[in-house]
Amino acid sequence: MRLARRPFLIAAAASTVASAARPARAADPEVLVIGAGVAGLAAARTLMAARVNVQVIEARDRIGGRVVTDATTFGFPVDFGAQWLDAARTNPAVAILRELNLRPIADRDRQALYVGGREAPPEEYARYEKIAGEASQKLGEALKKAPDVAVGRVLVPQDLLERLAYAMVGPLESGVELDTLSARDFFRQPEPNPEITVAEGLGTAVARWGAKVPVTLGSRVVRIDSTGPQVLVVTTTGQFMARTAIVTVPTGVLATGQFGFAPQLSPARREAIAQLPMAAYNKIVVSFGQRVLDAPANRAVLGMTRREQVFDAVVRPQNRDAAMVFVGGTVARQIEEEGGGAAASFALSALAEIYGDKIRSQVVRSHATRWIRDPFARGAWSMATPGNVDKRTVLAQPHHDRVFFAGEATDLVGGGRVGGAFASGVRAAQEAMAVLGVKRPGGGPPAGPAPRR
Numbered sequence: 001m002r003l004a005r006r007p008f009l010i011a012a013a014a015s016t017v018a019s020a021a022r023p024a025r026a027a028d029p030e031v032l033v034i035g036a037g038v039a040g041l042a043a044a045r046t047l048m049a050a051r052v053n054v055q056v057i058e059a060r061d062r063i064g065g066r067v068v069t070d071a072t073t074f075g076f077p078v079d080f081g082a083q084w085l086d087a088a089r090t091n092p093a094v095a096i097l098r099e100l101n102l103r104p105i106a107d108r109d110r111q112a113l114y115v116g117g118r119e120a121p122p123e124e125y126a127r128y129e130k131i132a133g134e135a136s137q138k139l140g141e142a143l144k145k146a147p148d149v150a151v152g153r154v155l156v157p158q159d160l161l162e163r164l165a166y167a168m169v170g171p172l173e174s175g176v177e178l179d180t181l182s183a184r185d186f187f188r189q190p191e192p193n194p195e196i197t198v199a200e201g202l203g204t205a206v207a208r209w210g211a212k213v214p215v216t217l218g219s220r221v222v223r224i225d226s227t228g229p230q231v232l233v234v235t236t237t238g239q240f241m242a243r244t245a246i247v248t249v250p251t252g253v254l255a256t257g258q259f260g261f262a263p264q265l266s267p268a269r270r271e272a273i274a275q276l277p278m279a280a281y282n283k284i285v286v287s288f289g290q291r292v293l294d295a296p297a298n299r300a301v302l303g304m305t306r307r308e309q310v311f312d313a314v315v316r317p318q319n320r321d322a323a324m325v326f327v328g329g330t331v332a333r334q335i336e337e338e339g340g341g342a343a344a345s346f347a348l349s350a351l352a353e354i355y356g357d358k359i360r361s362q363v364v365r366s367h368a369t370r371w372i373r374d375p376f377a378r379g380a381w382s383m384a385t386p387g388n389v390d391k392r393t394v395l396a397q398p399h400h401d402r403v404f405f406a407g408e409a410t411d412l413v414g415g416g417r418v419g420g421a422f423a424s425g426v427r428a429a430q431e432a433m434a435v436l437g438v439k440r441p442g443g444g445p446p447a448g449p450a451p452r453r
């Protein structure tokens, strides 16, 4: 049960916007991969291992997508996107760290609970545990009675501590509020512990792991036309042709309609995109000139401000005079919408309630992510609306036989997460290889027909 994890085991880390020299263009590609996030890179690497010519096309000027480390702003690596690989015993993306020989670190301590700036007394910790356990049971029971239900119909908080506990199901875990969160989509995910990260930052690791993949950067795809003998991919910097293509862009990008397909996407796929909207989740990082935060290194905090807004945080990450504050759901949307200094102001107020107003005069710098505004993400990750978990499977189906879909949103187990992105990339690469008649690496049988799930 995800609720149970944070009080006992938390992990966090840091990293950089790393970009390494890489081959920009493959000769005569057989597969075009749209997007150089984890899904696109995993697809490309799977194809490269099978000696298939692949070309990745990426709109940003870097690879990694929603996994990105900033190593310069704060003097230590900070992941602005994904930071932890959860369910590490089964998470396929752990292969990235293994390949790079990176040792996982523990970067979040036991979580402290704060309401209105006051730490919860011991009995409230015990009650929090009880609420979390019962919430899990209630959701499990509800899913025995119905195929799916909005979490908010089952978990109705009666007091502030329940609101705090349920926030670890909704906004702070899933990036959506309880009334729009599918209990089935939440429960589909494996138990998150153990969660791991690396000192260099997950984004740094992904950038290194993907460095040998041929990627054309700064090239935004606007249209994919598979009506001719070859798939034609039209971008803002030119055109590409290949026998097949793999699309890995987030559902938030697909939903804008700025990404055209010929033939058009089926109504079922368009509905799937609509029912897998992007969640809201942002990080606000603040650094201080002195040790003004009276907390041990890697202190994890789950808090509710005096204005009853929930957040969680890692205070003094890696023993630095800094804090990373995380917001999700409505709070994240409101802060991002407001813009300007709203994010820093929220984080400072939340921290000042706990550590005192003296912290305000010691701020050195701050930065807030804005993933909803990001034109190449449009949000943090996909979450199915209630009753629509199966839409992940619909989205994963090939389009017009030669255009395959990957990306976190298409994975039934790891949807929303890095592990799901990785698995989906490998799956789509195998589907493309089946069409190309390519054998899997290692001389095994051809990949077989694309699974129709």
Ligand SMILES: Cc1cc2nc3c(=O)[nH]c(=O)nc-3n(C[C@H](O)[C@H](O)[C@H](O)COP(=O)(O)OP(=O)(O)OC[C@H]3O[C@@H](n4cnc5c(N)ncnc54)[C@H](O)[C@@H]3O)c2cc1C
Binding pocket: 034, 035, 036, 037, 038, 039, 040, 057, 058, 059, 060, 063, 064, 065, 066, 067, 080, 081, 082, 083, 084, 085, 086, 219, 220, 221, 222, 248, 249, 250, 253, 259, 281, 282, 283, 369, 371, 375, 376, 377, 379, 380, 381, 406, 407, 408, 409, 416, 417, 418, 419, 421
């Ligand atoms: C703040 C935050 C925290 C997170 N924390 C975690 C975490 O701790 N653990 C975890 O497992 N997951 C976490 N996630 C989710 C995780 O980052 C994603 O699920 C995963 O990285 C998605 O990978 P992807 O390859 O499917 O998509 P992306 O990484 O989004 O890759 C898609 C690529 O397509 C590119 N693109 C978009 N449009 C176009 C276009 N028109 N033409 C060409 N290219 C285009 C994008 O620039 C991008 O590089 C977090 C996400 C956020 C935002």
